[in-house]
Amino acid sequence: MKTPWNVAALAALMAISASAAEPKIQVALLLDTSSSMDGLINQAKTQLWSVVNRFATAKRDGKRATLEIALYQYGNDGLSAESGYIQQVVPLTTDLDRVSEALFKLRTNGGEEYCGKVISRAAQDLAWSTAAKDLKLIYIAGNEPFTQGPVDYRVAVKSAAERGISVNTIFCGNESEGVATHWKDGAVLADGSYLSINQNAAIAEVIAPQDQQIAQLGQALNKTYVGYGAMAPAAVARQSAQDTNAAVASPSVAATRAVSKASVAYDNSGWDLVDAAKKGKVKVADMKDSELSDELKAVKPAERQAFIDAKADERAEIQRKINALNAERTKFVAAEQKRRATQNQTESLDSAMVRSAEAQAAKSSFSF
Secondary structure: OOOOOOHHHHHHHHHHHHHHOOOEEEEEEEEEOOOOOHHHHHHHHHHHHHHHHHHOOOEEOOEEOEEEEEEEEEOOOOOOOOOOOEEEEEEEEOOHHHHHHHHHHOOOOOOOOOHHHHHHHHHHHOOOOOOOOOEEEEEEEEOOOOOOOOOOHHHHHHHHHHOOOEEEEEEEOOHHHHHHOOHHHHHHOOOOOEEEEOOOOOOOOOOOOOHHHHHHHHHHHHHHOOEEOOOHHHHHHHHHHHHHHHHHHOHHHHHHHHHHHOOOOOOOOOOEHHHHHHOOOOOHHHOOHHHEOHHHHOOOHHHHHHHHHHHHHHHHHHHHHHHHHHHHHHHHHHHHHHHOOOOOOOOOHHHHHHHHHHHHHHHHOEEO
């Protein structure tokens, strides 16, 4: 006769396993891409890295959190009516270059903005964590009444809340108008935050003396990546393209992107052997030549692990330099922002997202 499972012991074992698991922060960004939202899209693509950098500092029980971001667009006539003018652009992923690439490809086109429906889709379709203590956040941004569309926003928001997902609403316009059009109500129902921004405002930018050197070091990091598998060639090209997009946007965007690349949030273990080996996803010695890049094929099999270890050391040193420079940059930016504090400051998408995330993090035992 088999010994029956001790249910209490099994439950305790599962609880210990859950507590030991790497904590997650999952963010679904739902952007209105109708004709009036060019300013919102511009803020999203240029401020992604400042959001990443703030979330990269998040810890729970002393452990750094893994950051996953998903992207939806809604309210765009270029999308099908059958879909409700909604598209999942990127699922929840740690591949932040993929998110950046998608943001730079977004184009606005007038349409019907169905807030309830896009919230419902994101809550149901994405691979949300089942761990109660993980931080699960939806941010929906737009400027039309929250009540539009075939799905009642109250039903959609409450359904998300039942899955442990906080819905945060960002109204692009006057705060009181957002209240009147039920954007605040949508946030309150899911224990989220209601925020308002001027998506078309010119955001005051601080150019720091460290920006250029940080950006150059960020590009130098690319040489420490060793691709593997079918995804690698496209991923390598994407990484370089997002460096270019950031540099074209401004020196400060290029610098904040480089800081992201030096953080734990920038995880490319799906195509880079250095990250993959560090996370224990692959063993270099067990890999077939067909899975390797030409660079690594040229290395003798017995020397390949040492080659990856050397790349890891080189990367760590560049990241150390970036973080040291960023410490100086942070002080400079803070002082300059303090000096400008008397000027009229407009909240932007990144500051709204970070402010609300910090307010909600404590409920899931996270600290920033």
